[in-house]
Amino acid sequence: MTTTSLAKQKLSVINTHVVNIDGIAKVTGRATYTFDVKLPGMLYGKILRSPHPHAKILKIDASKALALHGVKAVVTGKDTLGIKQGIWRRYQELCDEQILPVDKVRYIGEPVAAVAAVTEEIAEMALDLIEVDYEVLPAVYEPMDAMKKEAPTIHEGVERNINVTRHIEWGDVEKGFENADYIREDSFFCGGQAHMCMETRAAVSSFTPEGKMTIYHSNQSAYYLQALMAGVLGMREGDIRVIAQYVGGGFGGKFELDGAIFCSAILTMKLFRPVKICYTREEDFIATKRRTPMHYWVRTGVSKTGKFLAREARVVSNGGAYTGMGATALYLTGFFHSFPYKWGGYRYDGYRVYTNTLPSTSMRGFGAPQAMFCSEQQLEWIAADLGLDPIEMRRQNGHTPGYEVPGQAYIDSCGLDEAFDIMAKWIKDKGKLPENRGIGFSAAGFMSGGIFNWFDTPYSFSSAVITINEDGTVILHIGATEIGQGSNTTMAIIAAETLGCKVEDIKVHSGDTDHCPADLGAWGSRQTLMTGNAVMRACEDAKHQLLEFALAKMGLNIVYDLDIKDRWVHIVARPERGMPWEELVKIATRGKDGQRIIGRGYYTPHRKGMISPAYSYMLQGVEIEIDKETGKITLIDSLTAHDCGQPINHLGLIGQLEGAFSMAAGYGYLEYMPYEDGKLMNPNLVDYKMIRATEMPETPVAEIDTYEPEGPYGAKEAGEGLTNPTAAAIGNAIFHALGIQMKECPIRPHMIVNALKEKAEKDKTAKKGK
Amino acid sequence: MEKKAIVLNVNNQDYELYINPKTLLVEAIRDYIGLTGTKRGCETVSCGACTVMVNDMAVKSCSILAIQCQGMKIITSEGLEKNGQLAAIQNAFLHEGSYQCGFCTSGMLMATSALLKETKKPSKNEIKESIEGNICRCTGYNSIVRAVEGVANGKYKEGSL
Ligand code: FES
Ligand code: FES
Numbered sequence: 001m002t003t004t005s006l007a008k009q010k011l012s013v014i015n016t017h018v019v020n021i022d023g024i025a026k027v028t029g030r031a032t033y034t035f036d037v038k039l040p041g042m043l044y045g046k047i048l049r050s051p052h053p054h055a056k057i058l059k060i061d062a063s064k065a066l067a068l069h070g071v072k073a074v075v076t077g078k079d080t081l082g083i084k085q086g087i088w089r090r091y092q093e094l095c096d097e098q099i100l101p102v103d104k105v106r107y108i109g110e111p112v113a114a115v116a117a118v119t120e121e122i123a124e125m126a127l128d129l130i131e132v133d134y135e136v137l138p139a140v141y142e143p144m145d146a147m148k149k150e151a152p153t154i155h156e157g158v159e160r161n162i163n164v165t166r167h168i169e170w171g172d173v174e175k176g177f178e179n180a181d182y183i184r185e186d187s188f189f190c191g192g193q194a195h196m197c198m199e200t201r202a203a204v205s206s207f208t209p210e211g212k213m214t215i216y217h218s219n220q221s222a223y224y225l226q227a228l229m230a231g232v233l234g235m236r237e238g239d240i241r242v243i244a245q246y247v248g249g250g251f252g253g254k255f256e257l258d259g260a261i262f263c264s265a266i267l268t269m270k271l272f273r274p275v276k277i278c279y280t281r282e283e284d285f286i287a288t289k290r291r292t293p294m295h296y297w298v299r300t301g302v303s304k305t306g307k308f309l310a311r312e313a314r315v316v317s318n319g320g321a322y323t324g325m326g327a328t329a330l331y332l333t334g335f336f337h338s339f340p341y342k343w344g345g346y347r348y349d350g351y352r353v354y355t356n357t358l359p360s361t362s363m364r365g366f367g368a369p370q371a372m373f374c375s376e377q378q379l380e381w382i383a384a385d386l387g388l389d390p391i392e393m394r395r396q397n398g399h400t401p402g403y404e405v406p407g408q409a410y411i412d413s414c415g416l417d418e419a420f421d422i423m424a425k426w427i428k429d430k431g432k433l434p435e436n437r438g439i440g441f442s443a444a445g446f447m448s449g450g451i452f453n454w455f456d457t458p459y460s461f462s463s464a465v466i467t468i469n470e471d472g473t474v475i476l477h478i479g480a481t482e483i484g485q486g487s488n489t490t491m492a493i494i495a496a497e498t499l500g501c502k503v504e505d506i507k508v509h510s511g512d513t514d515h516c517p518a519d520l521g522a523w524g525s526r527q528t529l530m531t532g533n534a535v536m537r538a539c540e541d542a543k544h545q546l547l548e549f550a551l552a553k554m555g556l557n558i559v560y561d562l563d564i565k566d567r568w569v570h571i572v573a574r575p576e577r578g579m580p581w582e583e584l585v586k587i588a589t590r591g592k593d594g595q596r597i598i599g600r601g602y603y604t605p606h607r608k609g610m611i612s613p614a615y616s617y618m619l620q621g622v623e624i625e626i627d628k629e630t631g632k633i634t635l636i637d638s639l640t641a642h643d644c645g646q647p648i649n650h651l652g653l654i655g656q657l658e659g660a661f662s663m664a665a666g667y668g669y670l671e672y673m674p675y676e677d678g679k680l681m682n683p684n685l686v687d688y689k690m691i692r693a694t695e696m697p698e699t700p701v702a703e704i705d706t707y708e709p710e711g712p713y714g715a716k717e718a719g720e721g722l723t724n725p726t727a728a729a730i731g732n733a734i735f736h737a738l739g740i741q742m743k744e745c746p747i748r749p750h751m752i753v754n755a756l757k758e759k760a761e762k763d764k765t766a767k768k769g770k
Numbered sequence: 771m772e773k774k775a776i777v778l779n780v781n782n783q784d785y786e787l788y789i790n791p792k793t794l795l796v797e798a799i800r801d802y803i804g805l806t807g808t809k810r811g812c813e814t815v816s817c818g819a820c821t822v823m824v825n826d827m828a829v830k831s832c833s834i835l836a837i838q839c840q841g842m843k844i845i846t847s848e849g850l851e852k853n854g855q856l857a858a859i860q861n862a863f864l865h866e867g868s869y870q871c872g873f874c875t876s877g878m879l880m881a882t883s884a885l886l887k888e889t890k891k892p893s894k895n896e897i898k899e900s901i902e903g904n905i906c907r908c909t910g911y912n913s914i915v916r917a918v919e920g921v922a923n924g925k926y927k928e929g930s931l
Binding site: 017019020022023024025026027028029030031032033035036038196197198199200246247248249250251280281282483484485486651652654655656658659660661662663684685686690691692693694696698699 | 800804805806807808809810811812813814816817819846847848850851856860863864865866867869870871872873874875876879895897898899901902904905906907908909910911912913914915
């Protein structure tokens, strides 16, 4: 049975109304997160953090803290193996972070010591009693400054603080610019953004005398955390069990080591008692990583009819103190900056620079929101400069099915063309807008999981094991991580569809490294396609075993094709002839000498280029109103035209798109991380503004029907990619409403007011000149 | 400070607690009574994850002392369901997909339940305002608004799923 033949049959579970399988637990308060875990004898940990952006640690004296009643231990970098770690495990030079540094701190908020005590209050009090002698070093905060010759060295041996560089190129860029009728150059800046997961970083670690460690941790990839912890603790992976049960959000921020998991583990290894560390909101802001701030310079050459002949882009990103996933973001921003268009020539050079600020990393969209903010606004301005229709200009250059991004990626399914139709109609139907209103849109695309294996996993990217009990109930084990995006439900749907049973027959176990096969986890929109394929294949394996018994039992001519749908095993050509699912499972179990039917499946992408097996496409339109006096933006309406291949989990899809919109809009005009001398000035939810319910417009979605051959049942990415276009769409709406060009994101009120003033000045001078 | 014995009525059950009078309601509920459905997401009374109902009003339980709530009826998300029968708002959340990670969900349920006690047919703006103090990083809020509208217009009833 092949994927395609299955997919072409009528679907009975996929894309129907399925209530999330974790839903009851979540709406009745039963779901327990790491934040809620309480183990017998558990101690509470707190972390002492550096007040300096750059300093040598000369001496740490914890004697007073240890003398405090209730304090059980204090650990520092000296209590660790001092291993420098990083998620780019294949590249030694990018493993640059000791979670408890031994000799030097590189940003304000970096862990310096950790305390375990019988209560959180005592642990907190103990922090004040730890004495640390620092030698304060000169610090540097901006990448442009950090690259200067005279800048302080943040990591020994790293010249000019340049952490990673990335180059991407195809086609003939020089010729493209030579042939161009019009060339435009712009510089932009895109700021950082906090993941702001509602559940802050939290871990409960428990080390026992047999030398085994169990860790509850709020994360996006239990397997990555298991492997990274084994590395820094000098343990075997198999001796560490990481459990990510219910996870209160991730958004790209929770698949690296953090202070909570590392410090709780070091403490429990000393004390042989469980230790829990939960970050406060302030700690979460100042000491977990953030979306990568990027300086963008873009030069684009087009013909007078709007053909995209050449583009050249340079990025300098503020890497902060360590590499993290920032190296991947630096690559992906360069790749997606070309999206979703065919360029005659394309060249990208990215530089990631260390500074003494909070490290930057991946965040939902993974470098693409920054890329689109710059690309899609510049394209809008080019269309205006040349008097071209912005939709038609984009459309003639858009990706199409079967296109190969030269040497990079192969595009199989692509619904971009239909998306342009939908957007054109929406804008036309809006008609003439009231004063101070504007409509803008932006295109984008995104990957369905990454192919690059910088983690150097020896395992398949995704694996699944399906077990069918004698009564027809089913247990699915996947290493994938459910972080609220609905992956457990999506996998249950794929399993029910493939096996032919119902979603309520299936229990899903995920995010537990002892019980689930390895899976790279939830990042880069990989689980629907990759874990989905593994689940589908595991179910096909099990189903094949079952159908052998059905064929024998029913005594059929072997040319007959059998299938199972809605718990009914039947002849495809004569659906009324068959037997119930439970009956077949009973027969098969007996026939296998009492063994339960077990199916196994795995997926690792092959021959799909360097980046991703498949790409989603989308256009985001927004209508906004601007108060010219104050510069305040109000979102009025929106439209999403979206191609994610075959939707699997309908309710989940809509929720993911609406959620992506809110996070992306927040990035566009609200979420701002100001630093002064390396210190974040708004590390709390009063001053860090984000979208609240009253700011959300309606968010209708037009789904575009495509089929992605590489995905399970034709599915591909959904939910992360839509973080990419919105900031640019808001910028474009401002451009159309007021004629000003916004080159910094988030677009804040004073920028609009200033730009309007400048424009008024310019208009005045122009008038005078006439 | 000297500890005190207090009685809190949570989900129609009396709990006798012996606590520091400075204990916040959210701490009493989570750490002393052990009901962890109520969450915490900030230290500045600005996320709403800790919202419960006190005498039918939505209250951020990190903004009030446990001791102040003696003699009042406190309802948490665990108290919405009755013998396995879900409240209408819970059914609505399930069918509208009004939660993702679920960390804000208890607070959202309690804020919207309080609204529906006060106003049978709230307008869209009233619904949005009732959860303005509650942050959801996952859903974008609109599905929560749809759920409340669904309860108000009778689409969702109490009962099993
Ligand atoms: S915990 Fe954030 S408002 Fe109470
Ligand atoms: S569902 Fe995750 S914060 Fe609301």
